Amino acid sequence: MATTEVTATISDAEWRVMRVVWTLKQADSRTIIALLEKQHDWKAPTIKTLIGRLVKKGALATTKQGRQFIYTPQIQEQAAMDAALLGELNQMCAMHRGTALTHVVDQLELSHADVQTLITHLEQQLATAPASVPCDCLPDDCEGSCEA
Amino acid sequence: MATTEVTATISDAEWRVMRVVWTLKQADSRTIIALLEKQHDWKAPTIKTLIGRLVKKGALATTKQGRQFIYTPQIQEQAAMDAALLGELNQMCAMHRGTALTHVVDQLELSHADVQTLITHLEQQLATAPASVPCDCLPDDCEGSCEA
DNA sequence: CTTTACTGACTACAAGTGTAATCTTAATTT
DNA sequence: AAATTAAGATTACACTTGTAGTCAGTAAAG
Structure with a gap:
């Protein structure tokens, strides 16, 4: 296929x-x-x-x-970009992805239209967004707060 | 130093x-x-x-x-995440970064608070956001539309 | 004190990556 | 036709990365 x-x-x-x-x-x-x-x-x-x-x-x-x-x-630019970015994010701690995105957005120069689109998409997510996303760095769930 | x-x-x-x-x-x-x-x-x-x-x-x-x-x-997690993400984005076409971020945001599960923070930051950017961000893939500026 | 077990050090090795020289073949120029 | 040029192919080589075996030294156990 x-x-x-x-x-x-x-x-x-x-x-x-x-x-x-x-x-x-x-x-x-x-x-x-x-x-x-x-x-x-x-x-x-x-x-x-x-x-x-x-x-x-x-x-x-x-x-x-x-x-x-x-x-x-033979591969689409946008698809490659999306995949690379998502892959990078997915190998990071889930709990901190949001902050990383915020920091990155602050550093990038995005077009007015892109910023607007992002806002729209995020607002749609607001309704269903979970209260918190737990750290997924450890096998069992230490909630990111288990001391050694 | x-x-x-x-x-x-x-x-x-x-x-x-x-x-x-x-x-x-x-x-x-x-x-x-x-x-x-x-x-x-x-x-x-x-x-x-x-x-x-x-x-x-x-x-x-x-x-x-x-x-x-x-x-x-010896390095901070958040700083490492920010740098990795920004580095990845910066090696991609500037014109398409916004779309990539939108796609990625759609695929991630972010906390309510993170989504809210992102929206706030983006709204602040709205005022100063440029009308467009040109493609920066070629040395001279073909505006991403020069045919071969 | 001797044996055991675990920690860290050293060695290994193939695949991928950054960077490039050289070679071969075919085309262009003289 | 001979010489030069240019395009793709082949070869090179050090460094990084993923993955892991083996060795040596010290502490714990008997």
């Missing part, structure tokens, strides 16, 4: 490559390399390696076009 | 160890190992290795207590 494989694990450096391909929708290696050489001080072979790994991982597809390849993203 | 070293890079597996020590405030290896063996199917030596790496990285401090060590976190 695997209708939508969001599974591919993309490393930090590879993420940079994906970002330009996502933005361009599709690109040949010459273009990718030119753009990334400007952003980082990466050598061309470094970028080639990253592209190759992304193809092997299934994150980029290739279409032979004459002598070269055209690379196309 | 280095008054507050939030720099230490903590891997996924190491994060699990930190979570129990953060929650217990301090612990000896016996306790850490007992708890983690219950959560994962890790062998004791695996956990010992992780503890050792965290000590080397400066994320845990040791206090000799008789034959054993007492391990104490």
